[in-house]
Amino acid sequence: MASQAEPQARTRIAVQAVSKVFSDQPQKALAMLEAGETKDVILERLGTVVGLNRVSFDVAEGEILVVMGLSGSGKSTMLRCINRLVEPSAGAIVVDGTDVTRLNQKDLLEFRRHKFGMVFQHFALFPNRTIQGNVEYGLEIQNVPKAQRAEKALAAIEVVGLKGWEAKYPNQLSGGMQQRAGLARALAVDADILLMDEAFSALDPLIRRDMQGELRQLQRKLGKTIVFVSHDLDEAIALGGRIVLMKDGAIVQIGNPEEILLAPATDYVRRFVEHIDVSSVLTAERLADRGVAVLRAGHTAAEARLAIASCQQTSWYVTDEGGRLVGRATREQVERCTGTIGAVMEAGCDRVEASATLRQAFARLAANRDGVAVVDDRGHLIGTVTHRGAARALARDTAGTAAASAEEARHGLVHPKISA
Ligand SMILES: Nc1ncnc2c1ncn2[C@@H]1O[C@H](COP(=O)(O)OP(=O)(O)O)[C@@H](O)[C@H]1O
Ligand SMILES: [Mg+2]
Known part of the structure; x- marks a missing residue:
């Protein structure tokens, strides 16, 4: 397997026993999770929704880690806990040595802006701004001077293959191009950790496959660290990195695509991977x-x-x-x-x-x-x-x-x- 996560690679993100319970009073539910109760049982007994159940994994420098699972398995909740768009109920998330869960609001905003770029499924571009204006947005928030802003935005626009489109408005671009613009916006701020939530899920299959390939190349070229959420196993495999497979807010298996295909940890995983053609995965x-x-x-x-x-x-x-x-x-x-x-x-x-x-x-x-x-x-x-x-x-x-x-x-x- 391509050495996405060589053992000597530095850990950028350490997710440590993170739980998320959607409740003002999470203690009871957290105690039940500790006691080994499942999400379903907790919902039935307390009426409380469990988003994450003691999730732990590391993300290494320069890897694409895919968080995968069916709808409702907790992927978005997990991703959003990393930059605290969702507040974890328990556990720690250490990014480059800083425990994000301990930052005050002001430091958190600063940390978020400089460390993370986010790309969502729906491109979330401002319709009344040009592509360049959209890509510059994150730089404006950081008070980057105008000339430098333009320079960085145009460089990012070029990287994602949108050169020549910078003066257009989002509605003049196809879905695939809009998603490229979203990616450029995340790249422009120089944040070297990208958090991508179903970023390609709204795209047509062929464009989607192109984007997966391009993201891999881009990631290698720019040395970004990427956490990519997807409900699609084919996409997870195409991205080539390790996969964190989630079910009911908990991790069922972590491994590279080959390990997950050849050594499924549970029957659930086995059924999940049944349809995958191993010849297109094994190297x-x-x-x-x-x-x-x-x-x-x-x-x-x-x-x-x-x-x-x-x-x-x-x-x-x-x-x-x-x-x-x-x-x-x-x-x-x-x-x-x-x-x-x-x-x-x-x-x-x-x-x-x-x-x-x-x-x-x-x-x-x-x-x-x-x-x-x-x-x-x-x-x-x-x-x-x-x-x-x-x-x-x-x-x-x-x-x-x-x-x-x-x-x-x-x-x-x-x-x-x-x-x-
Ligand atoms: N704000 C919220 N309030 C209550 N429950 C939520 C909230 N956000 C997510 N959930 C629940 O948490 C679980 C995980 O959701 P989510 O992380 O969005 O899953 P995924 O991204 O894998 O589809 C689901 O059961 C969902 O209903
Ligand atoms: Mg989601």
Whole structure:
């Protein structure tokens, strides 16, 4: 999986046991939540609506975290608690070291303006302002001087692909364009945490898909940290980051799309993900069998023969000293080799990028009987996707994944990789 949340990434937002109860007197309901009662039981006994039930998760620097769940599961309430548009009833929310729940009103306003950009489902543009006027709005509130305001607004308008439309009014733009304007408004204030609530849900499916792709690119380019609320699992998967799956105000599972698909935490999650086509989610990186033997271009014939002595295969990938995939050598080529492997191998070979989905790898798999090599973005060999591994993944048999391959390697079922 793309490393959206590498362990070393700094935590930007820590949501710690946050509960929200819609009541002037939340104590009873909170105590019932602590005792393990559900939202339904609390509503029935107290008539109190539970919005959030002890929710905890972290958002790392530069990740797109998707809060997902059916309507009414508490997503918007959760998002709004982060900048306290909704007051949490219990728990803490720490953003860049500041506990937002402890800020006084004045500090909160300041914090909100500088840390967060918000984008909603309904674009909430002012109809009587031009696109530029709308995008400048947040900067006006911050008392940014006029010239600088225009400069920042135009830069943001360009980033979202609306250059040339700045003097138009919202009703002159399509829904997709209006949403871009909404995004530009959030970007213009330089807030590097974006809170997006069903931001694309009102858009036509094709435009929506484009926007998802663009948001990913934008997020990478600008290094924004994004919390994205969506009721749509396909969208959550398309955005590529970790998913926080909610039900009845509580979290049922947190994980990347692959984990949620292949290892659903509950029956509820299993049913939720049933319709998803795993081949469009699983990546070559995840499926790569890392236990296969590899030859080096610099190997002498004797070294190579020793290395493959106990192998059943009929051909091997060849890498250079840096681990980059440079070719493939057959048993026959190794056997008639007199110099180095590099001189007898077949240079260049079919490959897929680590980030390719299984679906994208199918054509290459079909063309290669022994599976297909997986390389990282610098061309380093990571492993092989085999037909068996692909078929197992489609059967949602988690034994077909890389973790299981490592397990098999430990038990000697595949050949250990030759180290330099
Ligand atoms: N202001 C409010 N007063 C009472 N109940 C609310 C309020 N806002 C949300 N709720 C309730 O909280 C729960 C979660 O709502 P919400 O966060 O809007 O869900 P989602 O965004 O996942 O659709 C729902 O049961 C909803 O009815
Ligand atoms: Mg909502």
